Amino acid sequence: MGESHAHHRVSVHQALGAGSVADVLLWRKRFGSIALLVSSTLLWFLFEHAGYNPLSFVANVLLLLVIILFFWAKSASLLNRPLPPVPDLEISEKSVEQAADVIRAWVNHALALAHEIAIGGNLRILLQVAALLWFISSIGSLCNFITFVYIGVLLALSIPVLYDNYQSQIDDKLLVAFRIIETAYRKVDATVLRKIPVSFYKKKKKSQ
Numbered sequence: 001m002g003e004s005h006a007h008h009r010v011s012v013h014q015a016l017g018a019g020s021v022a023d024v025l026l027w028r029k030r031f032g033s034i035a036l037l038v039s040s041t042l043l044w045f046l047f048e049h050a051g052y053n054p055l056s057f058v059a060n061v062l063l064l065l066v067i068i069l070f071f072w073a074k075s076a077s078l079l080n081r082p083l084p085p086v087p088d089l090e091i092s093e094k095s096v097e098q099a100a101d102v103i104r105a106w107v108n109h110a111l112a113l114a115h116e117i118a119i120g121g122n123l124r125i126l127l128q129v130a131a132l133l134w135f136i137s138s139i140g141s142l143c144n145f146i147t148f149v150y151i152g153v154l155l156a157l158s159i160p161v162l163y164d165n166y167q168s169q170i171d172d173k174l175l176v177a178f179r180i181i182e183t184a185y186r187k188v189d190a191t192v193l194r195k196i197p198v199s200f201y202k203k204k205k206k207s208q
Contacts, residue, residue, distance in 0.1 A: 012164040025160045037157055044150040054146070 016022035024032040046052040076083050113129060116122040140148070163170055 012160055012167065016160060025156055026164055027157075027161050033157060036153065040150055040153040044146060047146045048144075048150075 013022045013026060013028075016025055020029070020032070023029040024036060027033045043057075046057065047054055073083055075081065113125060116125045117129065143151070
C-alpha cells in the first residue's frame with residue numbers, strides 16, 4: 001500500500017511546473033534563490049521600515065531605467081558601440097489563454113457560491129463563506145499587505161524545499177491531521193449544519 005502510494009507520488013519539482021520557478025523555490029538555482037530572498041527583504045525593509053512608498057519606488061526605478069537606456073542608446077550610436085540588450089518581450093497568446101482559463105474558473109466558482117447564497121438561500125454555504133472571509137480578515141488585521149507578501153515569499157522559499165526533503169514524514173503527519181479535522185467537521189456537520197435549513201426560499205414556497 002505504502003509502496004504503491006510512493007510509486008505514484010508526484011515530485012515537488014514536477015508539482016511546481018518543473019521549470020525555472022521550481023528550481024528557484026527548491027534552491028536548485030542558489031543564485032536565483034538568494035537574489036529573491038535578498039531583494040524581497042530589501043524591498044520589505046524599504047517599504048515597511050524606511051517609509052518608502054511602493055508607487056514612488058516603482059516610478060523612480062522605471063524613470064532611472066528609461067534614462068539609462070536612452071543615454072546608452074545615444075552613446076552607442078555616437079561611439080559605434082552595440083545597443084542596449086533589450087529583448088523583444090511579448091506575452092504569448094497561449095499564456096494569456098491559460099491565465100484567462102484559471103481566472104474564469106475561479107470567477108465561475110465565486111459566482112456559483114453567490115448564486116447559492118443570494119438566489120438559493122443556502123445558509124450552510126453562507127456560513128462557510130462567512131467563516132472563510134472572517135479567517136482571511138483576521139489574518140489581514142495582523143499585518144499589512146507588504147508584510148503579508150513578504151511572509152508569502154519566505155514561505156515559498158522554505159516550505160517547498162522542506163517538503164521535498166521530508167515528504168514521507170510530512171505526508172504521514174498531514175494524513176493524521178486531515179483525519180482529525182475530517183472527523184471534527186463531520187461531527188459539526190451532523191450536529192449543527194445539517195439541522196440548518198438549506199434554502200429559505202424552498203421553505204417559504206412550501207409554507208405558501
